[in-house]
Amino acid sequence: MSLPEGYTLRRCTKADYAGVTSVLKVLTTVGDVSKDQFDQLLDHWDSVRIGQVPMYNNSVIVDTNGEVVATGNVLIEKKVIHQCGLVGHIEDIAVRQDQQGKKLGLILIQYLYKLAKEYGCYKVILDCDESNVGFYEKCGLKRAGVEMKIIFDK
Numbered sequence: 019m020s021l022p023e024g025y026t027l028r029r030c031t032k033a034d035y036a037g038v039t040s041v042l043k044v045l046t047t048v049g050d051v052s053k054d055q056f057d058q059l060l061d062h063w064d065s066v067r068i069g070q071v072p073m074y075n076n077s078v079i080v081d082t083n084g085e086v087v088a089t090g091n092v093l094i095e096k097k098v099i100h101q102c103g104l105v106g107h108i109e110d111i112a113v114r115q116d117q118q119g120k121k122l123g124l125i126l127i128q129y130l131y132k133l134a135k136e137y138g139c140y141k142v143i144l145d146c147d148e149s150n151v152g153f154y155e156k157c158g159l160k161r162a163g164v165e166m167k168i169i170f171d172k
Contacts, residue, residue: 024082037086106134108144
């Protein structure tokens, strides 16, 4: 599946600060993240590697005006199991409200699958709300277990 005409899929850059923080509000609470904090985070993400493999792979889809309309990340984790294999964790998939229905989320997820596979991951996993299960099943994922969590007070 390819992007609609005029859209581009690429790695997130510091110039994407306003767009990424805005689009992520569709998904969850972003909080007060300054431009400086965002820039430092991207520097950190760019510096962390497992050998030659970047651990953080935050990607964006931009429209013809260069505005971020979708964002997502695949984090690469090195495990002890599977002979010290790699696992991709898909995180923070969000599509701007007015851009939903154009298959941008599906295209972004397929791209993140491809990255994880190219990096040698033996599987890709994600956690999602029950209300999003149908979407992720359309993306080829299957139910596998239960997510558990503890949220710590600040």
